[in-house]
Amino acid sequence: MGYKHKHDIKDFMWSMFWMTHEVQKADIDQLEDDIKTLIKMTTQKTAGQRKDKMKDISWDNLERIQMNIICGATVLYLTGCLDELRKIVGQRE
Numbered sequence: 873m874g875y876k877h878k879h880d881i882k883d884f885m886w887s888m889f890w891m892t893h894e895v896q897k898a899d900i901d902q903l904e905d906d907i908k909t910l911i912k913m914t915t916q917k918t919a920g921q922r923k924d925k926m927k928d929i930s931w932d933n934l935e936r937i938q939m940n941i942i943c944g945a946t947v948l949y950l951t952g953c954l955d956e957l958r959k960i961v962g963q964r965e
Contacts, residue, residue: 896947896950896951897947897951898944898947898948898951898953899944899947900948900953902940902944903940903941903944903945903948906937906940906941906944907941909929909933909937910934910937910938910941912929913929913931913933913934913937916928916929
């Protein structure tokens, strides 16, 4: 995938996010899954390219996973969930 095409996809995802962010709810389960996937990707011994390692995750998914985490964290911020979390863990606002 070319450089421009990758950035066009990111721009499209981000614009769709901003158009719908007011009606979105924080999806903590999805954010957690994406973070676990990122951890697995970065700690696996291969780049997900070996056919004999079916459980490994291809690094071709890295940008999508990163954007999912960025959008998920942004929704937590925009919906006020981070403020609630701060209260739970006892940090000052």
